[in-house]
Amino acid sequence: MEREPTRVMVAVNESTIKGKPHPSISSKRAFEWTLEKMVRSNTSDFKILLLHVHVVDEDGFDEVDSIYASPDDFRDMRESNKSKGLHLLEFFVTKCHEIGVSCEAWIKKGDPKDVICQEVSRVRPDLLVLGSRGLGRFQKVFVGTVSGFCVKHAECQVLTIKRNADETPSDPADD
Amino acid sequence: MEREPTRVMVAVNESTIKGKPHPSISSKRAFEWTLEKMVRSNTSDFKILLLHVHVVDEDGFDEVDSIYASPDDFRDMRESNKSKGLHLLEFFVTKCHEIGVSCEAWIKKGDPKDVICQEVSRVRPDLLVLGSRGLGRFQKVFVGTVSGFCVKHAECQVLTIKRNADETPSDPADD
Numbered sequence: 558m559e560r561e562p563t564r565v566m567v568a569v570n571e572s573t574i575k576g577k578p579h580p581s582i583s584s585k586r587a588f589e590w591t592l593e594k595m596v597r598s599n600t601s602d603f604k605i606l607l608l609h610v611h612v613v614d615e616d617g618f619d620e621v622d623s624i625y626a627s628p629d630d631f632r633d634m635r636e637s638n639k640s641k642g643l644h645l646l647e648f649f650v651t652k653c654h655e656i657g658v659s660c661e662a663w664i665k666k667g668d669p670k671d672v673i674c675q676e677v678s679r680v681r682p683d684l685l686v687l688g689s690r691g692l693g694r695f696q697k698v699f700v701g702t703v704s705g706f707c708v709k710h711a712e713c714q715v716l717t718i719k720r721n722a723d724e725t726p727s728d729p730a731d732d
Numbered sequence: 733m734e735r736e737p738t739r740v741m742v743a744v745n746e747s748t749i750k751g752k753p754h755p756s757i758s759s760k761r762a763f764e765w766t767l768e769k770m771v772r773s774n775t776s777d778f779k780i781l782l783l784h785v786h787v788v789d790e791d792g793f794d795e796v797d798s799i800y801a802s803p804d805d806f807r808d809m810r811e812s813n814k815s816k817g818l819h820l821l822e823f824f825v826t827k828c829h830e831i832g833v834s835c836e837a838w839i840k841k842g843d844p845k846d847v848i849c850q851e852v853s854r855v856r857p858d859l860l861v862l863g864s865r866g867l868g869r870f871q872k873v874f875v876g877t878v879s880g881f882c883v884k885h886a887e888c889q890v891l892t893i894k895r896n897a898d899e900t901p902s903d904p905a906d907d
Contacts, residue, residue: 560772563770597738599777683769708879708880708883708892714769714892714893716889717890718889719888719889
């Protein structure tokens with residue numbers, strides 16, 4: 558008897574290091590935790606849904622030093638932003654493929670917390686997994702604006718993956 | 733190669749209906765979700781750690797109408813409280829046994845949110861699963877004092893299981 562796989566949505570984002578498009582430590586950790594501790598070797602029991610929300614404002618910061626001389630420059634910039642997102646998804650999809658767990662990945666634009674909740678309502682996963690940046694600087698509590706919002710508002714179960722203290726980069730810009 | 737099972741702590745509590753010791757809807761749902769969506773048929777990959785925190789104040793309410801005439805009455809009351817907790821754990825342990833997933837269950841006394849975090853620090857599970865009572869009465873957001881606290885403070889990953897709207901009893905006392 559074939560049972561439907563458990564559909565796990567993992568929200569992934571990029572590191573904030575400029576010019577180095579790679580997964581953020583927290584989203585990589587959330588993804589890896591899901592595979593190691595939940596999927597384990599039972600790859601046919603799970604399907605991973607990878608959502609990347611492209612934050613327009615954050616990337617807009619890069620564009621302060623850009624010079625736009627023709628409509629093409631805008632198109633090039635948009636293409637570059639899009640390919641950054643694609644690189645990110647490629648990283649995660651490749652990992653899923655290596656392990657043998659089925660997956661789907663897509664990009665949306667907007668405020669991550671709102672878009673994640675919208676996509677949860679649309680796609681109806683069994684579980685939403687979110688990375689969290691871990692310990693706040695001056696408090697001994699875990700922080701996470703996006704995860705906190707989604708725990709409250711997303712219409713599905715939410716798993717918050719905290720980063721280990723030793724995974725926190727000394728320079729927050731490397732996060 | 734034998735890998736360590738994923739250790740999942742599920743915090744369970746009783747329904748607030750008086751005189752009817754059975755699992756609360758939210759903790760039963762959290763437990764069932766864990767088995768159905770995460771453990772699935774991979775029972776040897778997981779170990780379930782069942783923690784019940786006995787809330788002293790809440791049970792104290794029952795004792796308003798009690799008459800204590802001898803030291804034995806206090807002992808009887810304590811025994812009765814203890815056996816209520818045992819019934820609860822028996823329910824969950826029996827389920828685990830039927831399914832074939834290994835488990836451990838124990839009772840602690842105190843404020844659930846504090847005790848759960850203390851036990852997480854002591855036992856070091858891979859994941860803490862908590863039920864949540866679902867939608868707030870006047871807001872379209874999910875509430876959960878204990879789960880909110882544990883997401884922030886527990887030193888492990890935290891999964892909050894929300895109840896379906898149709899599982900909310902019309903009378904909150906039946907919760």
